[in-house]
Amino acid sequence: MKKQILAMLFGVAMVAVAANPKYVFLFIGDGMSAPQRSIVDEFLMKTENRHLLMNEFPVKAATKTSSANAFVTDSAASGTAIACGEKTNNGVIGMVPEVKGEGEEEKEVTYKPLESIAYVAKAAGKKVGIVTSVTINHATPASFYAHRPNRGQYYEIGLDLIASGFDYFGGGGASNYKDEKCPAYKGDLYELAKQEGYAVGYVKTQEDLAKFTPESGKVWLYGHHGSLPCELDSRNIVDLRLEDYVRKGIELLDNPNGFFMMCEGGAIDWGGHANDAGYVLGEVLALEKAVKLAYEFAQQHPDETLIVVTGDHETGGLTLGLANTGITGHIERLALQKRTYGQLEHRISHLMKDDPETTLDEIKPFITRNFGLKFTGEADDPMLLTAEEIAALEDVFQKQYHPAEGEKASGSIRSLVIALCGKRTGLTYTTGGHSALPVITSAYGVGAERFTGEFAAQVLNNTPENAKGDFENTYISQTLKELVK
Numbered sequence: 001m002k003k004q005i006l007a008m009l010f011g012v013a014m015v016a017v018a019a020n021p022k023y024v025f026l027f028i029g030d031g032m033s034a035p036q037r038s039i040v041d042e043f044l045m046k047t048e049n050r051h052l053l054m055n056e057f058p059v060k061a062a063t064k065t066s067s068a069n070a071f072v073t074d075s076a077a078s079g080t081a082i083a084c085g086e087k088t089n090n091g092v093i094g095m096v097p098e099v100k101g102e103g104e105e106e107k108e109v110t111y112k113p114l115e116s117i118a119y120v121a122k123a124a125g126k127k128v129g130i131v132t133s134v135t136i137n138h139a140t141p142a143s144f145y146a147h148r149p150n151r152g153q154y155y156e157i158g159l160d161l162i163a164s165g166f167d168y169f170g171g172g173g174a175s176n177y178k179d180e181k182c183p184a185y186k187g188d189l190y191e192l193a194k195q196e197g198y199a200v201g202y203v204k205t206q207e208d209l210a211k212f213t214p215e216s217g218k219v220w221l222y223g224h225h226g227s228l229p230c231e232l233d234s235r236n237i238v239d240l241r242l243e244d245y246v247r248k249g250i251e252l253l254d255n256p257n258g259f260f261m262m263c264e265g266g267a268i269d270w271g272g273h274a275n276d277a278g279y280v281l282g283e284v285l286a287l288e289k290a291v292k293l294a295y296e297f298a299q300q301h302p303d304e305t306l307i308v309v310t311g312d313h314e315t316g317g318l319t320l321g322l323a324n325t326g327i328t329g330h331i332e333r334l335a336l337q338k339r340t341y342g343q344l345e346h347r348i349s350h351l352m353k354d355d356p357e358t359t360l361d362e363i364k365p366f367i368t369r370n371f372g373l374k375f376t377g378e379a380d381d382p383m384l385l386t387a388e389e390i391a392a393l394e395d396v397f398q399k400q401y402h403p404a405e406g407e408k409a410s411g412s413i414r415s416l417v418i419a420l421c422g423k424r425t426g427l428t429y430t431t432g433g434h435s436a437l438p439v440i441t442s443a444y445g446v447g448a449e450r451f452t453g454e455f456a457a458q459v460l461n462n463t464p465e466n467a468k469g470d471f472e473n474t475y476i477s478q479t480l481k482e483l484v485k
C-alpha cells in the first residue's frame with residue numbers, strides 16, 4: 001500500500017530510475033490504425049483462434065496523429081513526429097518550418113533540422129537499423145535519418161541515408177537512386193554508399209543474405225529496386241520478406257551496447273489507398289511476423305528489450321460493419337481473396353494483348369479463383385453475385401475496356417470487384433486517402449509502462465491537449481529518446 005502511494009506521488013521519478021532497455025524495436029504500420037488491427041485480429045480469431053500478437057501487448061494507448069498544419073496527416077509529418085518528437089507540416093521530413101518576417105513580400109520560410117531517436121540512440125553508443133517493406137527513402141523511414149523540406153526529394157534523402165552512417169538499412173530499394181536530373185546529383189546512390197564504407201547487397205535469397213555478417217560493417221541490403229512484393233501476391237515467389245530483413249538486422253546489430261531498430265510495414269497504407277482489405281490483411285500479417293521475431297528476441301533477452309508498435313495514420317477510413325451483413329461481420333471471407341486488386345487489371349491487360357476483344361466472361365474464372373466471387377452456384381451461397389451485381393460488372397468492364405465512342409469509363413473493374421468483396425465481409429471504406437482517426441500504440445517489455453495514456457498524462461502534466469488515456473505521436477519519440485540515453 002505504502003509502495004502504491006509512493007508510486008502515485010513519485011510515479012514519474014520512480015519509473016525514470018527503472019532500468020532502460022538495451023534493445024529497442026519500433027514498428028510502424030503505415031496506414032495502420034485501430035480498424036486495420038481489428039480486422040486482422042478478428043480474421044485470426046476466426047481462422048486460427050488466436051489474436052494478433054501486437055494487439056496482445058500489455059500496454060496500449062490511443063495516439064493522435066494530426067500534423068502541424070493539417071487535421072489529416074501524411075506519412076512525412078507523422079513519421080517526423082514519431083521519429084523526432086515534434087509536429088511539422090505535411091510533406092516535411094525531419095525538419096520544422098520557421099517563418100521570419102511578415103506579409104507575403106518579407107515572409108521567409110527556412111527549415112530547422114530535428115534530431116531523431118535514431119541519432120540519439122547512435123550517439124548513446126547503440127547500433128541503428130532502419131527496415132521497411134517499401135522504398136528505403138520513402139517518407140516514414142526517411143524521417144529517421146533525413147532532413148529535407150520535401151518528401152519528394154528522394155535522391156537527396158538517399159544522400160542523407162548514406163551520410164547518417166547508421167549501421168543497417170534493409171528492405172525495399174531506393175527510389176531515384178540514379179536521378180541524374182537532380183541538381184544535387186553526384187552519382188548512383190548505391191555506389192556512393194560503397195564509397196562511404198557500406199557493404200551494399202542486392203539480395204534475393206537466404207544464401208545472398210548469409211553473405212552479410214556482423215563483420216561486414218555498415219550494411220545496406222535491398223531486395224528490389226522498388227518496394228518488396230505485396231504479401232498477398234507473392235505467396236509463390238521465392239523472395240525475401242520483411243521478417244527476413246528484421247532477422248538479419250538482429251544478427252547484424254546485436255552488440256554489448258544494444259541497438260535501436262525501426263521497422264516499417266509500409267504497404268498497409270497502399271492497401272488502404274486501394275480500399276482493398278485483402279491487401280491490408282496481407283501487409284499487417286507481414287508486419288506481425290516481424291513483430292513476432294522481436295518478441296522472440298525479447299524472450300531471450302528479458303529485462304533488456306522494449307518493443308513499441310504504432311501506426312503513422314489511418315488510411316481509407318475503413319469501417320467494420322455494413323448494413324447488409326447486420327451485426328455479423330464475415331471477415332473470415334477475406335481468406336477467399338488470393339490477390340491484390342491490381343492483379344485483376346494486370347490479368348485483363350495481359351489477355352487483351354492477345355485478344356483485344358476479350359470479354360468479361362473470360363475474366364470470370366480469374367475473379368472467382370482470386371476474389372471468391374461466384375457468377376453461378378447455389379442460391380444461398382453468400383459469394384454468389386446477384387444479377388444486378390453481374391450487370392454492374394459488365395457495365396463497368398464495357399465502359400473501361402470497350403467504350404462506345406465518346407463514352408467515359410465509370411469507375412474501374414478492380415474497384416468494383418473489391419467493393420463487392422467488401423459487401424460480403426462487412427467492410428467498407430470512406431476515402432481513398434488518409435483519415436484523422438487516432439492510431440493504437442502498444443508496447444511490451446522494459447519501459448513499456450511509459451506508453452500508457454495515464455503515464456503520458458503524468459509526464460505531460462495532463463494538460464487539456466494531452467487528455468488522460470491517450471497521447472500525441474510526438475510522445476513516442478520523446479519517451480524513446482529518454483529510454484535510449
Ligand SMILES: [Zn+2]
Binds near residue numbers: 031075269270273434
Ligand atoms: Zn498514404
